[in-house]
Amino acid sequence: MKQRYLFIIAALFAFAACREDYPDMQNPRWDINIYNWDQAFVSYWNGLNYNYLFWDIDPTDWDEVYREYKPRFEALKAFGFDSTEINNQAFDMIREMSGNLIDHHFAISFFMPDTTYWFYPGNEEVSSREYNRHPDYNLWDDLPIFLLIKEKEGRFTEVAHNFYSGNSDMSVFSGVLDGNIVYLGFSVFLFYDHEGTGDDVELALQNYKDLLDNYPDVQGVIIDVRSNGGGYNRDINQVLGKLVPQNHTAFYSRQKNGIGRLDYAPWVPEEIKWQERTRELQVPVVVLADVNSVSMAEMTAMAVLSLPNGAVIGERTFGGNGSLAPANEYFDMTYSGFFENDVMWIYTTNTMSRDVNGVIHEGVGIPPTIECLFDPESWTQGIDLQLERAVSYIRNGK
Amino acid sequence: MVEIGKYVYPELSGEKREGLSDTKNNAHFMMKHRKRFANRCRWGVLAALVVLGLPASAQWKAGVTVGGTRNSLETTSGYFYDRTYHTAGGFTAGAVVQREFTNWLAVGGELVFLQKNYDTRRSLFYKPLYEDVKNTFLNVPLYAQFSFGGNRLRGFLNAGAYLGAWLKSTREGAINYFYDELDPTGNIEGVDDLYGMYDYDEPVAFDSRRDNRFDWGLLAGVGLRYQFAKRWEALAECRYYHGLSDLQKDYMLQQVARYNNTFSFSAGVLFRFGKTN
Numbered sequence: 001m002k003q004r005y006l007f008i009i010a011a012l013f014a015f016a017a018c019r020e021d022y023p024d025m026q027n028p029r030w031d032i033n034i035y036n037w038d039q040a041f042v043s044y045w046n047g048l049n050y051n052y053l054f055w056d057i058d059p060t061d062w063d064e065v066y067r068e069y070k071p072r073f074e075a076l077k078a079f080g081f082d083s084t085e086i087n088n089q090a091f092d093m094i095r096e097m098s099g100n101l102i103d104h105h106f107a108i109s110f111f112m113p114d115t116t117y118w119f120y121p122g123n124e125e126v127s128s129r130e131y132n133r134h135p136d137y138n139l140w141d142d143l144p145i146f147l148l149i150k151e152k153e154g155r156f157t158e159v160a161h162n163f164y165s166g167n168s169d170m171s172v173f174s175g176v177l178d179g180n181i182v183y184l185g186f187s188v189f190l191f192y193d194h195e196g197t198g199d200d201v202e203l204a205l206q207n208y209k210d211l212l213d214n215y216p217d218v219q220g221v222i223i224d225v226r227s228n229g230g231g232y233n234r235d236i237n238q239v240l241g242k243l244v245p246q247n248h249t250a251f252y253s254r255q256k257n258g259i260g261r262l263d264y265a266p267w268v269p270e271e272i273k274w275q276e277r278t279r280e281l282q283v284p285v286v287v288l289a290d291v292n293s294v295s296m297a298e299m300t301a302m303a304v305l306s307l308p309n310g311a312v313i314g315e316r317t318f319g320g321n322g323s324l325a326p327a328n329e330y331f332d333m334t335y336s337g338f339f340e341n342d343v344m345w346i347y348t349t350n351t352m353s354r355d356v357n358g359v360i361h362e363g364v365g366i367p368p369t370i371e372c373l374f375d376p377e378s379w380t381q382g383i384d385l386q387l388e389r390a391v392s393y394i395r396n397g398k
Numbered sequence: 399m400v401e402i403g404k405y406v407y408p409e410l411s412g413e414k415r416e417g418l419s420d421t422k423n424n425a426h427f428m429m430k431h432r433k434r435f436a437n438r439c440r441w442g443v444l445a446a447l448v449v450l451g452l453p454a455s456a457q458w459k460a461g462v463t464v465g466g467t468r469n470s471l472e473t474t475s476g477y478f479y480d481r482t483y484h485t486a487g488g489f490t491a492g493a494v495v496q497r498e499f500t501n502w503l504a505v506g507g508e509l510v511f512l513q514k515n516y517d518t519r520r521s522l523f524y525k526p527l528y529e530d531v532k533n534t535f536l537n538v539p540l541y542a543q544f545s546f547g548g549n550r551l552r553g554f555l556n557a558g559a560y561l562g563a564w565l566k567s568t569r570e571g572a573i574n575y576f577y578d579e580l581d582p583t584g585n586i587e588g589v590d591d592l593y594g595m596y597d598y599d600e601p602v603a604f605d606s607r608r609d610n611r612f613d614w615g616l617l618a619g620v621g622l623r624y625q626f627a628k629r630w631e632a633l634a635e636c637r638y639y640h641g642l643s644d645l646q647k648d649y650m651l652q653q654v655a656r657y658n659n660t661f662s663f664s665a666g667v668l669f670r671f672g673k674t675n
Binding site for chain 1: 473474475523524569573574576598607642644646650
């Protein structure tokens with residue numbers, strides 16, 4: 001009888017121990033023992049397994065990726081990183097397994113003794129879009145000239161500008177188009193770096209704000225973020241702060257808050273902060289966007305679409321809607337996103353976004369209110385059809 | 399032929415006494431041959447004891463309990479070092495049914511609402527980031543109760559298992575905005591000096607891909623009960639629920655499991671049905 005009780009007690013303890021063991025977890029940011037492609041694969045796969053933000057919506061079956069590719073990388077274990085042929089073969093596999101990741105900021109680089117590999121799958125997807133008539137062409141290569149011509153023709157007045165150059169990190173133009181439309185166009189969101197400098201970038205931004213406050217007859221506002229590569233989140237207040245009647249929820253962002261792929265913090269309502277103004281403008285606000293408008297450019301489009309008088313004209317945007325802090329030092333902030341070590345550099349966002357209607361545009365882009373595609377033929381003749389369409393919309397309301 | 403329950407003893411049929419009903423004949427038979435009966439039917443009677451609770455001396459008791467819980471989440475933070483999980487308090491209430499076989503053995507079943515809450519904390523610079531999670535479960539514990547002591551005041555030990563369902567989840571906490579960057583002028587002591595903070599208190603929608611809403615585990619409890627009236631007992635119990643179901647489905651490779659360890663502290667009353675001594 002005593003033995004029976006002992007057996008029952010032992011069985012209960014065995015039951016009590018029926019909990020899963022924890023997996024070995026190596027922080028990829030401090031992963032310094034990577035000497036072959038098998039180890040590189042494990043570091044990369046695990047890094048995304050725990051740090052990537054988009055598993056909620058990503059079409060990639062990351063478990064299946066492991067099952068399929070782990071044996072194939074294991075087979076390359078003995079070669080180290082010394083063979084260019086093996087390195088090429090291995091990075092091709094990295095490309096294959098990563099090609100459909102939906103994060104359109106996502107880019108990877110692998111550092112090998114003989115070369116550095118680079119892959120930006122979102123850019124490849126965007127380049128292949130049927131409506132993309134200007135892959136790899138940045139409008140800001142020529143847009144400043146177009147605007148200067150308009151200034152010379154008298155269509156563009158009250159102009160303040162700055163050109164991107166070796167000494168300056170952004171192009172920006174502000175002024176009045178066709179007598180009563182306030183225009184602000186810029187290549188990146190780096191206004192914050194210029195605050196208090198008194199330089200041409202700050203003056204151009206200040207000119208835009210002054211026009212919103214004081215120009216006598218404003219019929220509309222155009223914010224031109226075509227081919228804009230994004231930048232500081234906080235710049236959105238500089239661009240839109242005078243156009244919202246009060247602090248205004250423009251979209252939502254979300255971080256991870258656990259180790260699991262689907263562990264998320266709440267959607268946080270991100271606000272445009274109201275800025276001091278001398279008047280309330282009740283006019284159409286148009287964002288000009290194109291397929292190369294990415295990140296903060298898209299968030300600006302998303303924000304303007306949340307305004308009752310807002311519209312987006314141009315093309316469906318790039319589809320990279322998150323925020324990114326590209327350094328290992330920022331890991332503690334969100335416990336997700338970007339990581340790098342001696343072998344790899346993985347550029348992926350710390351937050352994801354959705355619009356005020358709950359739609360996530362990651363990997364797809366913000367659809368325009370009115371589509372107006374880039375026309376290379378007109379462009380080479382100096383005609384900016386998209387800008388003209390925005391002017392027409394403000395004039396006619398359609 | 400004498401038939402007792404489903405057992406038929408044709409070899410004893412000659413003992414049937416004339417003039418007695420079948421029931422009385424059965425009782426007569428049982429009394430006369432109880433040892434033999436007991437030997438032959440031992441396992442059947444034991445099974446009946448456990449499954450059907452047939453003994454004539456068994457008594458039913460029913461009641462309610464209320465109390466509090468202290469739950470901790472058993473998991474690991476991995477290399478997300480300063481995100482730690484802490485014990486949190488909650489509420490419990492339940493209905494109890496017990497079948498007492500002897501003065502020292504009973505079996506019990508309950509329907510219990512339990513909160514198995516936990517808190518998530520960061521430290522130092524990220525201390526302003528936190529989350530308190532409240533998870534409500536409906537559990538059905540089944541247990542054996544072994545009691546000891548005097549007639550009125552008795553101690554007891556419970557041991558058993560439970561099944562249940564995860565009914566509801568809410569969370570309350572604070573997280574930083576990403577687009578509300580501040581310009582601190584003084585010392586930067588925490589993340590809230592750099593970013594505006596978003597306070598939230600919201601229900602959590604279950605994600606059918608991730609959340610395992612089926613709950614089960616083992617339990618053990620210790621307590622006291624006091625018979626303060628002919629049919630009434632008061633009880634107090636400290637019980638431990640050892641969760642064996644991961645709060646997550648098996649939805650990702652290299653998954654980090656999460657289990658609940660729950661202590662409940664409850665008090666209640668039981669009403670005794672049937673004859674009393």
